[in-house]
Every structure is written in structure tokens, then in C-alpha cells.
Amino acid sequence: MGDRLKSVPQRAVFYIKDIGPGFLACLGIALIAKLLGNVIPAIGGATIAIFLGIIAGNTILNRPRLDTGTKFSESRLLEYSIVLMGATLSLSNVLSVGASGLVFIIVQMTVTITAAYLIGRMLGFTRKFSLLMCAGNAVCGSSAIGSVTPVVGADSKDKGLSITIVNVTGTVLMLLLPVLTGVIYGHELLPTSGMIGGTLQSIGQVIASGKLVNDQVEQMATIFKLIRVIFLVVVVLVFSRMNTGEDRGLFSKREQGEGQKAKAKIGVPWFIIGFFILCVITSLHLIPRPVADGAHFISGQFEIIALAAIGMRVKFKTIVSEGPKALLYGGLVGTCQVVAALGLIFVLFQWQPF
Numbered sequence: 001m002g003d004r005l006k007s008v009p010q011r012a013v014f015y016i017k018d019i020g021p022g023f024l025a026c027l028g029i030a031l032i033a034k035l036l037g038n039v040i041p042a043i044g045g046a047t048i049a050i051f052l053g054i055i056a057g058n059t060i061l062n063r064p065r066l067d068t069g070t071k072f073s074e075s076r077l078l079e080y081s082i083v084l085m086g087a088t089l090s091l092s093n094v095l096s097v098g099a100s101g102l103v104f105i106i107v108q109m110t111v112t113i114t115a116a117y118l119i120g121r122m123l124g125f126t127r128k129f130s131l132l133m134c135a136g137n138a139v140c141g142s143s144a145i146g147s148v149t150p151v152v153g154a155d156s157k158d159k160g161l162s163i164t165i166v167n168v169t170g171t172v173l174m175l176l177l178p179v180l181t182g183v184i185y186g187h188e189l190l191p192t193s194g195m196i197g198g199t200l201q202s203i204g205q206v207i208a209s210g211k212l213v214n215d216q217v218e219q220m221a222t223i224f225k226l227i228r229v230i231f232l233v234v235v236v237l238v239f240s241r242m243n244t245g246e247d248r249g250l251f252s253k254r255e256q257g258e259g260q261k262a263k264a265k266i267g268v269p270w271f272i273i274g275f276f277i278l279c280v281i282t283s284l285h286l287i288p289r290p291v292a293d294g295a296h297f298i299s300g301q302f303e304i305i306a307l308a309a310i311g312m313r314v315k316f317k318t319i320v321s322e323g324p325k326a327l328l329y330g331g332l333v334g335t336c337q338v339v340a341a342l343g344l345i346f347v348l349f350q351w352q353p354f
Contacts, residue, residue, distance in 0.1 A: 022069015029308035046211040049304050053311020073309035077302040079271040084299035086278030087292050100348040108198045112138040115336035128154040128244050136166035140229045141202035151240040169330035170201030178212040191345045197224025199337045204310045
């Protein structure tokens with residue numbers, strides 16, 4: 001009991017001392033962005049928050065002591081925002097992706113995994129590293145890489161490098177896809193949402209990129225992305241069956257005693273479960289309108305702070321420092337994802353480019 005009581009002030013100090021500076025920086029950027037968004041509604045506070053974060057994070061606020069707070073703001077606040085978003089959507093909204101949307105996600109993930117593996121091997125990267133890149137690009141960025149690392153037996157160096165490349169690729173696509181979908185689809189809801197939600201690496205990047213278009217695309221793209229994340233369980237289980245040694249086939253039979261790799265804790269992330277629970281409750285009309293409006297408001301405030309954090313964590317120095325080979329890997333995988341998505345959207349959704 002005494003240890004628990006001691007942990008309370010220690011935790012308070014952690015939040016104030018470690019998380020506080022970065023969180024306050026993100027909050028400040030979010031407040032400025034909201035004010036500017038009222039002045040320039042055509043751009044909107046969310047878009048301004050992202051770009052202000054990028055500028056500040058690479059100049060006056062480029063300080064290591066802010067990293068813990070910006071990471072908290074990007075990850076935790078975004079998770080809370082996603083859960084609360086469930087109070088504003090019904091199951092009919094979630095199911096609006098349809099059977100074609102589900103097929104699109106499955107095929108797109110399969111193509112991404114195949115392309116990332118083949119490109120990695122062609123460029124001379126190890127099998128373990130290539131598999132980390134497969135998971136990170138196909139599912140949900142850093143979280144997927146963290147889940148797959150122990151089952152393929154990769155080391156911390158491979159884990160760190162793959163997370164960096166995947167995040168760099170996602171950052172570039174996060175800013176590029178709203179422009180690309182505007183030119184190709186005129187920002188029509190379904191193809192634009194499918195491209196953003198079915199391609200981008202992290203949930204934060206999907207929300208940020210969708211927000212650069214409009215609120216409807218953000219919501220639909222997030223649904224596409226959450227369905228992808230659910231498939232993390234399948235990806236980890238499949239990868240756990242693979243041979244990661246360089247001298248045998250990827251799917252060759254394991255020798256006795258070979259399956260002693262560390263097991264990852266896999267499962268559907270808590271915020272996705274919370275999102276779908278609230279969706280069900282909303283569909284049953286059990287959430288009073290004032291409560292739903294309150295959830296929508298709070299979700300929006302968390303989201304704009306998280307978007308400021310996403311911007312602050314985009315470091316130009318990191319992008320440049322990865323070297324041409326690593327950047328080539330990420331660029332080729334990202335290109336394959338976009339090209340595959342264009343083809344699948346045409347075939348499954350009957351949306352022809354231009």
C-alpha cells in the first residue's frame with residue numbers, strides 16, 4: 001500500500017516535469033492554430049496546427065526535453081480522440097466501407113507486404129529487417145514493428161531503423177496524398193479516404209492527412225485505417241510461422257527447437273475496442289445528444305493538440321540523415337503502395353483516375 005501511495009507523487013512529477021513542457025508546447029501551437037483557423041476558415045485550424053508544428057519543431061522548439069511531451073500528445077491524446085469519435089459514428093458509418101472496402105484493405109496489405117519484402121531483399125537488407133518493414137508499412141507503423149520484432153527475432157538496431165524509415169515514408173505521403181487525391185479524384189469521399197486510410201503508415205498520419213482534406217475524409221479514412229490495424233493479429237501470427245534464417249526458404253519447415261522465438265503480446269489495441277463499443281452504443285441510440293456533442297468537442301480538442309505534436313515530431317534532420325539507400329527503400333515501398341491503391345480503387349470502387 002505504501003509503495004502505491006509513493007507512486008502517486010512520483011507519477012505527478014513525471015507528468016509535470018517530463019510530459020508537461022512538450023504538452024504545453026503542443027497546446028500553445030493548437031491554440032494559435034485555432035485562432036488562425038477562425039481568421040482563415042478555408043484552411044482550418046487543423047491544417048495550420050500541422051504546419052506550425054513542423055516549422056516550430058524544426059526551429060525554435062527543436063529541443064530534446066520536449067520529446068516526451070510531444071510523444072504523449074501524439075499517441076495518447078490521439079487514442080482518446082479516436083475512442084470519443086465512436087460516440088459520433090454509428091455502425092452504419094463504419095460499415096459504409098462495404099465488402100469492396102474490406103477486400104481493398106486485405107489486397108492492399110498483401111501487396112504492401114510482398115513489395116516491401118521483395119524490395120528489401122533486392123536492396124540487400126536482411127530478411128528480418130525486411131519483415132519489419134513489411135509490417136510497419138502494411139499495418140500501423142511503429143506499433144506493428146514493435147509487435148513483430150520479437151516473433152522474427154530482430155534486434156533493437158533493426159527495430160529502430162525500420163521505425164525511422166517507415167515514419168519518414170509516412171510523413172512524406174501524409175503531405176503528398178491530399179494533393180494527389182485532389183488532382184486525381186477531386187477529393188471524392190470514398191476513393192480519397194481509401195487512398196489515405198489504406199496507404200499511410202500510422203493512425204496519426206491518416207488523421208492528419210485526412211484533416212488536410214476535410215472532416216468527412218478524416219472520419220472515413222480513419223475507419224479504413226482501424227480495420228487495417230485489426231489485421232495486425234493476423235500479420236503477427238503469419239510472421240511467427242516464417243523462417244528468418246538467410247539460408248533457407250521463407251516458408252520452409254522449421255527444424256526441431258527452432259520455434260523458441262520470443263512471443264509478442266498481440267491483440268486488438270484498446271482504443272479500437274473502445275471506438276467500436278461506443279459505435280454500438282451510438283447505434284442503439286443510448287447516448288444522449290448533449291453527451292455525443294460533448295464527446296465530439298473533446299475529441300476535436302485532443303485531435304488538434306495531437307496534430308500539432310505530429311507536426312513537431314517531423315524532423316527534417318532525421319529524414320536527411322537516413323542515407324540514400326534507406327530513403328530509396330522507403331520511397332520504393334511508398335510508391336508501390338500508392339500505385340496498388342490506384343489500381344484497386346479503380347477495380348473495386350470503379351473510380352477512374354482523372
